[in-house]
Amino acid sequence: MHELIASPFLTEHVVVRPGRRQGLKIGAARYRELLTAPADSTLPGWLAQAASSAWGLDLADRRVDGALLVRAPSDLGYGRASWEINKGCDYDCEHCYLGQKNFEGLAWDDKVRMLHVVRDSGALWFQITGGEPLIDRSFPAAYAYACELGLMVSIASNGSQLSKPRIQELFARHRPYLIAVSVYGATADSYDGMTRNRGAFDRFVKGLEASRDAGLPLKLNIVVSERNAGEIPAMQALADRYGFPHHVFTTMSPTIEGGAERMGTQAADYVMPRTPFRGCNAGHTFFHADPWGKASICKVGRDPQFDLITQGLDGLRQLGDVADSLQLRTGGCSGCTLSGTCFTCRPLAKLYQEAKAPLNTYCQHGGR
Structure with a gap:
C-alpha cells in the first residue's frame, strides 16, 4: 500500500x-x-x-x-464525491431523511466500475455513506479498493459496528481520513428511542471506546430532535469525554422524496439561525452517487441523475449545467423579494414545498 x-x-x-x-x-x-x-x-x-x-x-x-x-490529471476536475453504498440500515431512526431504506445496490463488478469513474473524475476526497455503510457485506472490499485507487476515504456511520474486530482490523490496515458518527442521545432511553433499536446506545458507546483506543479519527455529529433536545450538554460532554470533536445539528428536513413524515421530530426551540445561501459547488466540483451508481449534484438535488455504470464520465460532464438549472428560483420561489437573503438552496426548498412544510421551517416569509 x-x-x-x-x-x-x-x-x-x-x-x-x-x-x-x-x-x-x-x-x-x-x-x-x-x-x-x-x-x-x-x-x-x-x-x-x-x-x-x-x-x-x-x-x-x-x-x-x-x-x-x-493520480493522473482529469479534464473534469472534480475534487470530492460521496456514495451511498446501500440505503439499508440497522436502525430505524424516526428523523431519517432517506425515507424508504431498502437494502439493495450494485453488484460487485459494477461497484468496481463506479469506483474507477470516481477516481477518473479527479475526485480526491471520497465519502462512503448509507444507510449504514458498515453493515453492507461488500463494504470492506469496496472501502479497501477505493483506498488502493488513491481516494482519501471518509465514512458517515451510526457507529454501531465500530467495535467489531473485522471493522477495527480493516481500519488498522487502511486508516480512514475521517469517520463522521451521528449521536442520537446521551442515555439509552433517548438514543434507543430515537433509533427505535433496543441496545443501540450500548453498541454506540462500545464503538466510541474501541475507536478511541485505536486512535481512529472520529468526529461526532450531534443530531438534535424533540426527543433528545434536553440532552444537548450531556451529548457534548460525551464527545469531550472520549476526546472527539463534535458539531451540533438542529434542523430536520423532509425525506428525499419530499415526504413530511420526519418533520415532526424537529425541536422547534433549538433551530439555529442560518446564513444566506450564496451558492455551492454541488455538481461543479462535487457529486453524489446513490446505491445504483446514479450520479446527481448532491444528496438533496437528486433529479436528474446520470448512470455512472453506462454513461461514466460523459454523465458527469452534464452535471454542471444541471446544477445551474436546479438553483433557478421556480415554483413558489419565483420572484421572491427576499431571495438575496434566502438561507435555503432551491433543491432543498423544493423538498420542503413538496412536503407542504410550514413556511417558517425553510422560508423567511414564514416569520413575517
Whole structure:
C-alpha cells in the first residue's frame, strides 16, 4: 500500500498521506516531476524531506513504486464525491431523511466500475455513506479498493459496528481520513428511542471506546430532535469525554422524496439561525452517487441523475449545467423579494414545498 498520494486537486496539486488530515501543496512542475518519474527510481529528495517534516516518515532511498501513488490529471476536475453504498440500515431512526431504506445496490463488478469513474473524475476526497455503510457485506472490499485507487476515504456511520474486530482490523490496515458518527442521545432511553433499536446506545458507546483506543479519527455529529433536545450538554460532554470533536445539528428536513413524515421530530426551540445561501459547488466540483451508481449534484438535488455504470464520465460532464438549472428560483420561489437573503438552496426548498412544510421551517416569509 502506498505511503503517499500526489494528485491534482481543483486548480492546485497536493501530496497527502492516506488516513491523515495534514497535506502538502506542491507546484505544477513538481507534480509533473512525480507524474513522469520512472517507477523504479528513487523518490526525489525534496519529497522525502517534506514527508519527514509533515508526517515523520523516513522515505529516504525509497523507490517511487514502493511509496508513492501519483493520480493522473482529469479534464473534469472534480475534487470530492460521496456514495451511498446501500440505503439499508440497522436502525430505524424516526428523523431519517432517506425515507424508504431498502437494502439493495450494485453488484460487485459494477461497484468496481463506479469506483474507477470516481477516481477518473479527479475526485480526491471520497465519502462512503448509507444507510449504514458498515453493515453492507461488500463494504470492506469496496472501502479497501477505493483506498488502493488513491481516494482519501471518509465514512458517515451510526457507529454501531465500530467495535467489531473485522471493522477495527480493516481500519488498522487502511486508516480512514475521517469517520463522521451521528449521536442520537446521551442515555439509552433517548438514543434507543430515537433509533427505535433496543441496545443501540450500548453498541454506540462500545464503538466510541474501541475507536478511541485505536486512535481512529472520529468526529461526532450531534443530531438534535424533540426527543433528545434536553440532552444537548450531556451529548457534548460525551464527545469531550472520549476526546472527539463534535458539531451540533438542529434542523430536520423532509425525506428525499419530499415526504413530511420526519418533520415532526424537529425541536422547534433549538433551530439555529442560518446564513444566506450564496451558492455551492454541488455538481461543479462535487457529486453524489446513490446505491445504483446514479450520479446527481448532491444528496438533496437528486433529479436528474446520470448512470455512472453506462454513461461514466460523459454523465458527469452534464452535471454542471444541471446544477445551474436546479438553483433557478421556480415554483413558489419565483420572484421572491427576499431571495438575496434566502438561507435555503432551491433543491432543498423544493423538498420542503413538496412536503407542504410550514413556511417558517425553510422560508423567511414564514416569520413575517
